Amino acid sequence: MKLYGYWRSSASYRTRIALHLKELAFDYVPVHLVRGGGEQKQADYKKLNPIGLVPTLVDGDFTINQSLAIIEYLDTLHPDVRLIPTDPQQAAIVRMLALDMAAELQPITNLRVLQYLTGTLKVTDETRLAWIHHWVNTTFSAFEQRLHQHAGSCCVGDTVSLADICLVPQVYNAKRFKVDLSPYPKIMAVYKHLESLAAFQRARPEAQPDAEPDAKG
Ligand SMILES: N[C@@H](CCC(=O)N[C@@H](CS)C(=O)NCC(=O)O)C(=O)O
Structure with missing residues (x-):
């Protein structure tokens, strides 16, 4: 592949x-x-x-x-x-959490959207950053509440799922854009656990061959 x-x-x-x-x-x-x-x-x-x-x-x-x-x-x-459980209700919960990240948050903070904001609409870098922080905080506040209902060591119980796969890159981005993540202790506890797993470590941006030199490590 x-x-x-x-x-x-x-x-x-x-x-x-x-x-x-x-x-x-x-x-x-x-x-x-x-x-x-x-x-x-x-x-x-x-x-x-x-x-x-x-x-x-x-x-x-x-x-x-x-x-x-x-x-x-x-x-x-x-x-x-299995990344999506076979139980219909558990599967729906996993997809709901995954879509919170992949459908609600990621598309509006994607590169082409940010480029349109600064390039075409001529917003300042400060306004662009405010946009990112606003949508991360809006989505993470709701997600934090969801985790209180569904999480164990992972987003849904203690089994790694599609929800975890979608969460980790958005936390990585939030950190990159220096969002204060202290209001989200549950998200950060799950993130810390996932970061310790080998598959998540191998997938990290810094571990990829195209990572920019100053970001490798
Ligand atoms: N819904 C798509 C999103 C893909 C996407 O937004 N990719 C971004 C990087 S995360 C991209 O290629 N951006 C390039 C651009 O905005 O020009 C998926 O899940 O694959």
């Missing part, structure tokens, strides 16, 4: 975590999201993903985009380590 991604992309990060949890071998193909205006927008890459976003998974002659679709595909093919 081949995974086209970018070290700091949260959707790529999710997919890498899933692949490592399932111990599936893959070749990682970096797509630089900034250099030259963004390789994701070039015609060659758009043959793989017309939306011009990473990640893309290529499995033999099958090509698929959208990290959640990729992860569900892997979960169906390789169910030994």
Whole structure:
């Protein structure tokens, strides 16, 4: 399998975590999201993903985009380590938490949205940062409450699931943009536990071959 991604992309990060949890071998193909205006927008890459976003998974002659679709595909093919529970209610809770991160928060803090804010709408860097902080805090406040209802050491009980896979990259981003995370002790306790797991460590942005030198470690 081949995974086209970018070290700091949260959707790529999710997919890498899933692949490592399932111990599936893959070749990682970096797509630089900034250099030259963004390789994701070039015609060659758009043959793989017309939306011009990473990640893309290529499995033999099958090509698929959208990290959640990729992860569900892997979960169906390789169910030994289940990322979405079989119990319908538990599965719905896992998907609800995953979508809080992947559908409500990530898209409005994505690179192209931020570039539109500063490039086209000419907002200042300070306003752009205020936008990020506002949406992280709005989503994390609700998520913190959800975790009080559902979490153990992981987002849902003590079993790693798609919810955890979606949470970790958003906490990484929040830290990157220096959001104060002290109001979210439950999120941070779950994050700390997940960070200690080998699959999450292998998937970390800094551990990827395309990580920028000063970020490696
Ligand atoms: N819903 C998509 C989101 C993909 C996405 O937003 N990818 C970002 C990186 S996390 C990207 O490629 N951004 C490039 C850009 O905004 O131009 C998924 O889960 O795969």
